[in-house]
Amino acid sequence: MKTIEIRSQEKKIYDICIDNSYEHLVEKLKEIGTVGRKICIVTDSNVAPLYLKDVANLCCQASAKVVHFVFEAGEANKNLTVIEKIYEKLILEKFDRKDFIIALGGGVTGDMSGYTAATYLRGIKYIQVPTTLLSQVDSSIGGKTGVDFQQYKNMVGAFHQPALVYMNLNTLKTLDDRQLCAGMAEVIKHGLIKNASYYRWIQDNAEKILTRDYDSLEHMVYESCLVKGDVVERDPKELGERALLNFGHTAGHAVEKLKNFEWLHGECVALGSVVAAAVSRDKGRITEADFEDIKETFNAFHLPVNVSGLAAGDILETTKSDKKMDGCKVKFILLKAVGEAYIDKEVSDEEITKGIGACI
Numbered sequence: 001m002k003t004i005e006i007r008s009q010e011k012k013i014y015d016i017c018i019d020n021s022y023e024h025l026v027e028k029l030k031e032i033g034t035v036g037r038k039i040c041i042v043t044d045s046n047v048a049p050l051y052l053k054d055v056a057n058l059c060c061q062a063s064a065k066v067v068h069f070v071f072e073a074g075e076a077n078k079n080l081t082v083i084e085k086i087y088e089k090l091i092l093e094k095f096d097r098k099d100f101i102i103a104l105g106g107g108v109t110g111d112m113s114g115y116t117a118a119t120y121l122r123g124i125k126y127i128q129v130p131t132t133l134l135s136q137v138d139s140s141i142g143g144k145t146g147v148d149f150q151q152y153k154n155m156v157g158a159f160h161q162p163a164l165v166y167m168n169l170n171t172l173k174t175l176d177d178r179q180l181c182a183g184m185a186e187v188i189k190h191g192l193i194k195n196a197s198y199y200r201w202i203q204d205n206a207e208k209i210l211t212r213d214y215d216s217l218e219h220m221v222y223e224s225c226l227v228k229g230d231v232v233e234r235d236p237k238e239l240g241e242r243a244l245l246n247f248g249h250t251a252g253h254a255v256e257k258l259k260n261f262e263w264l265h266g267e268c269v270a271l272g273s274v275v276a277a278a279v280s281r282d283k284g285r286i287t288e289a290d291f292e293d294i295k296e297t298f299n300a301f302h303l304p305v306n307v308s309g310l311a312a313g314d315i316l317e318t319t320k321s322d323k324k325m326d327g328c329k330v331k332f333i334l335l336k337a338v339g340e341a342y343i344d345k346e347v348s349d350e351e352i353t354k355g356i357g358a359c360i
């Protein structure tokens with residue numbers, strides 16, 4: 001098992017454990033104080049038949065009582081109606097402030113469980129047990145929790161740090177190829193914004209990653225968790241550097257909305273990254289060869305680098321209505337070089353339109 005410590009003001013706040021089974025889960029739960037407490041495992045209808053029984057049995061060895069809440073899988077259920085049902089379950093099971101929630105599943109499960117934990121009795125502890133690549137390298141780390149409200153994505157939420165993140169990478173074996181590749185968009189992003197040699201490693205190991213070679217997955221998830229962990233440790237509430245993680249998300253969110261959420265988040269991030277790379281190229285920050293190379297990298301993981309049926313003007317307007325604006329300026333994350341991102345608040349509409357033009 002590999003472990004990364006996330007710290008705040010010299011003190012550990014939680015461990016990220018990367019393992020090939022759930023073998024050490026019991027001892028890690030005991031370490032954070034679950035003994036004698038209740039645990040509610042929140043999971044979705046796809047993950048429950050695969051992993052709930054095993055994880056619940058292990059939780060029984062480290063707690064007084066284990067209950068579970070299963071919701072219908074899918075982003076459409078990441079809403080306040082489902083959260084109310086989780087509150088109800090916790091109340092009926094008499095959960096108090098010292099009890100725990102475990103999020104067993106992908107980012108949807110993690111965001112909802114985290115939000116429930118942040119708000120139930122003004123905050124209880126929760127544990128992330130992520131089972132998708134996206135949730136392992138991204139959403140389970142950093143304490144952003146929340147739900148969608150009406151058509152607005154992640155509109156209601158809270159920062160609430162987990163007490164533990166524990167991932168069993170063998171759960172990736174049951175994940176379908178499209179979901180695995182969607183997670184790769186965030187992985188490639190980590191290399192592009194922070195670590196050029198990691199980015200090159202991803203390119204060189206595409207085949208092994210796609211065939212889910214365990215050692216390659218382990219190295220990759222570890223490196224990505226280091227990038228994400230480092231950034232959120234320095235800037236937990238997104239007052240500065242954490243915004244760099246939004247590389248590819250500015251135009252990406254616009255495409256997600258305009259495609260009515262039919263494309264997976266990672267697929268939209270791939271496209272948004274191509275737009276951001278094009279703007280970086282047009283500003284003379286990266287070369288044409290770098291730009292082409294970035295497109296090829298997303299392509300190698302079957303991620304889209306072109307979109308049809310959308311107008312540049314609509315993508316621009318939707319980009320500008322994104323909640324990640326700073327006042328009325330779009331906060332664009334661009335590349336200074338491959339492996340180094342920066343925040344640019346001075347990107348003009350013309351520059352964005354030209355960047356969008358590179359992929360429609």
Ligand SMILES: NC(=O)c1ccc[n+]([C@@H]2O[C@H](COP(=O)([O-])OP(=O)(O)OC[C@H]3O[C@@H](n4cnc5c(N)ncnc54)[C@H](O)[C@@H]3O)[C@@H](O)[C@H]2O)c1
Pocket residue numbers: 044045046047050073074075078105106107108109111131132133134135138139140141142143144145154171172173174175176179182265
């Ligand atoms: N909080 C954050 O910082 C943050 C960051 C990025 C994304 N997100 C959120 O994460 C969500 C996307 O996460 P996601 O891509 O994990 O989606 P998801 O949770 O919907 O999981 C994708 C699909 O895979 C299934 N699944 C999960 N694990 C599986 C496994 N091991 N085997 C087989 N099937 C499995 C799920 O049931 C679901 O159908 C979005 O709601 C997004 O807003 C949050």
Ligand SMILES: [Zn+2]
Pocket residue numbers: 138186249265269
């Ligand atoms: Zn993302």
